[in-house]
Amino acid sequence: MPALHELQRRFAAAVLDGDDGGFERHIRAAGLSGERRLQVYRNNSRLGLTGALEAVYPVVRRLVGEGFFRYAAAEYIARHPSRSGDLHEYGGLLPEFLESFEPAAGLAYLPDVARLEWSYHQVFHAARHAPLDPMVLASVPAARQGDLRFRLHPAARLLESFFPILRIWRSNQEDSGDATPVDLAEGGVKLLVFRPESLDIEFQPLEDGEFHLLRALSEGCAFAAACERAMAAQPDFDLPARFGGHVARGVVTAFDLPDSPFSNH
Amino acid sequence: MSAKPATSRLGPGSIPVRAGIGLRAEHYDAVLETRPPVGWLEVHSENYFGAGGKPLDYLERIRVHYPLSLHGVGLSIGSTDPLDKLHLAKLKHLIERFEPALVSEHLSWGSVGGRYLNDLLPLPYTREALYHLVARVSQVQDMLGRQILIENVSSYLQFVESALSEWDFLAELAERAGCGVLLDVNNIYVSARNHGFDPSAYLRAIPRHAVQEIHLAGFTVNRFEDGEILIDTHNQPVCPAVWALYRQAVQRFGPTPTLIEWDTDLPELAVLVKEAHRADAILEERHARAA
Numbered sequence: 001m002p003a004l005h006e007l008q009r010r011f012a013a014a015v016l017d018g019d020d021g022g023f024e025r026h027i028r029a030a031g032l033s034g035e036r037r038l039q040v041y042r043n044n045s046r047l048g049l050t051g052a053l054e055a056v057y058p059v060v061r062r063l064v065g066e067g068f069f070r071y072a073a074a075e076y077i078a079r080h081p082s083r084s085g086d087l088h089e090y091g092g093l094l095p096e097f098l099e100s101f102e103p104a105a106g107l108a109y110l111p112d113v114a115r116l117e118w119s120y121h122q123v124f125h126a127a128r129h130a131p132l133d134p135m136v137l138a139s140v141p142a143a144r145q146g147d148l149r150f151r152l153h154p155a156a157r158l159l160e161s162f163f164p165i166l167r168i169w170r171s172n173q174e175d176s177g178d179a180t181p182v183d184l185a186e187g188g189v190k191l192l193v194f195r196p197e198s199l200d201i202e203f204q205p206l207e208d209g210e211f212h213l214l215r216a217l218s219e220g221c222a223f224a225a226a227c228e229r230a231m232a233a234q235p236d237f238d239l240p241a242r243f244g245g246h247v248a249r250g251v252v253t254a255f256d257l258p259d260s261p262f263s264n265h
Numbered sequence: 266m267s268a269k270p271a272t273s274r275l276g277p278g279s280i281p282v283r284a285g286i287g288l289r290a291e292h293y294d295a296v297l298e299t300r301p302p303v304g305w306l307e308v309h310s311e312n313y314f315g316a317g318g319k320p321l322d323y324l325e326r327i328r329v330h331y332p333l334s335l336h337g338v339g340l341s342i343g344s345t346d347p348l349d350k351l352h353l354a355k356l357k358h359l360i361e362r363f364e365p366a367l368v369s370e371h372l373s374w375g376s377v378g379g380r381y382l383n384d385l386l387p388l389p390y391t392r393e394a395l396y397h398l399v400a401r402v403s404q405v406q407d408m409l410g411r412q413i414l415i416e417n418v419s420s421y422l423q424f425v426e427s428a429l430s431e432w433d434f435l436a437e438l439a440e441r442a443g444c445g446v447l448l449d450v451n452n453i454y455v456s457a458r459n460h461g462f463d464p465s466a467y468l469r470a471i472p473r474h475a476v477q478e479i480h481l482a483g484f485t486v487n488r489f490e491d492g493e494i495l496i497d498t499h500n501q502p503v504c505p506a507v508w509a510l511y512r513q514a515v516q517r518f519g520p521t522p523t524l525i526e527w528d529t530d531l532p533e534l535a536v537l538v539k540e541a542h543r544a545d546a547i548l549e550e551r552h553a554r555a556a
Contacts, residue, residue, distance in 0.1 A: 001426050004394050005345035008377040008386075015382055026389075028423040030460065031492040037422035040487075040494060045382040052383070082381040085339025085352055086311045090383075125315030154316065199319050 002026075015041045016081065049077050052087040056121045057094060059172045060114050064104065072101060088125060092118055109163035109184060116165050119157035119193045123201055126155035131250040144257060146224030150217045151254045155195035158206075158215050162188040166203055194251055209237025210246070217252065280305050280332050280366040280478070280522040282552075284544035286537045287336075287526045293323040295534040300330055303541045305366070307334040307524050313363075314355045324363065334367040334478065334524070335359060336447075341381070342401050342415075343374035343388045353408050360409060367478055367522075369414040369447045370405070372398070372435060389424035390434040395441075402442035414477055415439070416447035419455040419484070419497030431456070432470035439475040446471060448518070449480035450511045451503065451526075455495040464510050468517050476518045481511060481544060482526040499528035502540060512547055520548045 002010070007026060014023035015038065027034035050073040054061055061069040076097050082090050095114040098104050140148065159165070166189050167182045190211035192204040206214070212233040216226035230237055246252045283304025288296065290312070295301075306327065313320055340352055360368060373385040388394045406413055417435055429437075439446050448471060457464040483501035487494050503511075503525070515521065525540040 001391070004389065004391070004397055005377070007389055007424065007426065008345055008374060011386060012377045012380060012382060015384075015386075016380065026425050028425050028427075030423070032489065032494055033491065034422065036489060036491070036494065040421040040496060041382070041384060041386065044384045048383045082383050083379060085341050085349060085375060085381055085383070086314050086355075087339070087383055088311065088314065123318075125318050125320075127316035155318070195318065199322055 011041075014038050015045055018042075046074065046077065048087065049073070049082055049090060052090045053094065056091050057114060057117045059117055059169050060094075060098075060110060062172045063110065063113065063168075064107070068103070072098070072104065075101065088121075091121075094118065109161070109165060109168065112159075112161035112163055112165045113168055115159055115161075116169055116191070116193070119159055120201060123155045123157055123193050123195045126153075126195065128197075129153050129155075129250070129253045132247050132253050132255070134247065137247070137255070140257060144260065146222060146227075147257060148223040149220060149256045149258070150223060150226075150252050151256075152214065152218045153194065153251055153253045155201075156214075156218075156251050157193045158211065158218060159191045159193065160188070160211065161191075164189055166191055166205060169203075192251065194249070196250060207234060207237065207242070209234030209239065210242045213237075213239065213243065214246065214251070280334060282520045282522055282548065284523045284525060284541035284548065285332075285334070286541050287524060287528070288324075288327065289528070289531055290320065290323075291531050292534045292537075293327070296327055297323075299534065301534060301538045303331075303538055304545075305332040305334060305522065307336050307367075307526075310335045310337040310356055310359060310368075311339045313359055314352075328363055333363055333365045334369065334522075335363070335365040336416075337368075337370045338385070339375065339381075339383065340370050340405070341373075341375040342370050342405060343372065343386075343394070343398055344376045345374075345397065346376050346379065348401065348404060348408075353405065357409055360411070367414060367447075368409065368411065369416055369478065370402075371416050371418050372431075372438070373418045385418040387418060387420035387422065387424075388434075390427040390429040390431055391424075392428065395429070395434055395437060398438050399441045402438065402444050406442070406444065412443065412445055414445040414447040415442075416449050416480065417452050417456075418449070419452040419459075419495070421459055421494060421496070423460055430462070430467075430470070432467045436471055436475070439472065445477040446475040447478045447480060448476045448514060448521075449482075450514050451480065451482045451484060451507050452497060454504075454507045454510050455484050455497050458495050465513060468510075468514055471518075473518055476514075476521055479511070479514060479518075479521050479523040480526055481507060481523060481540070499526050500530040502536075503543075508543070508547070511544070515547055515551045520551050523548065 010023040013019040024034040053073050080093050095111045098111045098114055104110055164186050171182055190206045192206055195201045209230040213226050213230035216229045281304040285305035286303050288306040288308050371385050375382050375384055453464045453467050481503045482499045485496045485498040523544045525537055527537055
């Protein structure tokens, strides 16, 4: 008699890989065929994982239609099996998958729309974080401000696309009153996806300067280097005003100052 | 982060011997606004594994008003893969934060070799599987520092290798691991129809003291030319045959906290509340007879 592990391995292969050579003989014969019985488990697993993808990617689904989405989902599930008992973790590789998914090659904007939806999903479940206390920040000696390493709120994500993905996303919401067609050539967008204390997720299109500033900070750059990158990207960027705004909104939440007692988490 | 969760004032308490309903995201606002008269609420643990955001915020606000049960669907306790320590750590954190009166998992597995099917797959009822489950349930109870309940699942196939009945397997697991039983009466009915056993025999085999919670739900019948199969879909009202089996269960196990589960094609909240009240009426009959 095969051990428990071997029975589970064969069962999973029959369900996930359609490899039933090794498993049907372990199914007790009664009424319905073993194949029909296995089919229930194939359906359950596929529907569960497809449902998880549909929950995270409603706009992608709406853009390609239900039939195409299910077809793409089946291919995705075959190529990227679930690695967690928590279905909320499933689907993070869909944007990259769509980039190389031949049948969707004509929809060049689709992977970026998927990135926006995955960011939304991550931000939706991210931790809370207290805002940065301006008094603590003000107490850092001026000479050392350039060395500060700021961090972004756990519920903040930055996105950049050559396509108008925010307009696409908005015009494909259930309750969207926006019937204006989106022109794919109307230009790209640099975007902040952020969940403030109200817990209602906000999208904020960013100027070049603030996008590069926030991205540099999120990558762990010191403040001086991040400012240089921002000013190089947009020479007329009003850095103090924009940076102050992101601190006040709680997008920039914490900082470390290497080799000093100053830090705020 | 709020200073102190409001739930800490309540403490875990216990689940009242009444009917409760499964809380789903679509009903968060309706539950907060109308505070439906149900005894308690149950949620899927994994829906609150995120680090923050609306699900946890809603649960915190709703928990103040209702006793809570945490029902896991993804631990894969019957798998031969190592237990997922991160999953357990998240569950433990959730237990500490929300102080549920009951915590339950399934008599099933859902992963092998690191691949998850995200489904509740049946076990072969062998001695080897029994000892494996006893060890795993004990390990989980040790890590969580509390007793858990184990729920029977609906199944669509039986293993040639099974040497025990499911009811004897479950009864012995509860005895050896010291876990409680969450008896899903709908799952007993579904499996009994799919495999041709007597559901009453199942009830008679489970020790009276082990059952701490009962589940009720609706199923779907898939018909083929060579027969039919019942699928545990949680998408409709409890059927008359399952209500009848529930009466038998209440007769045998005494009044027991009972949950109405509904997961797909979710109706408005009032429909769930009505189903819960129907279960309450059956619990009341038994209370009255016992008095």
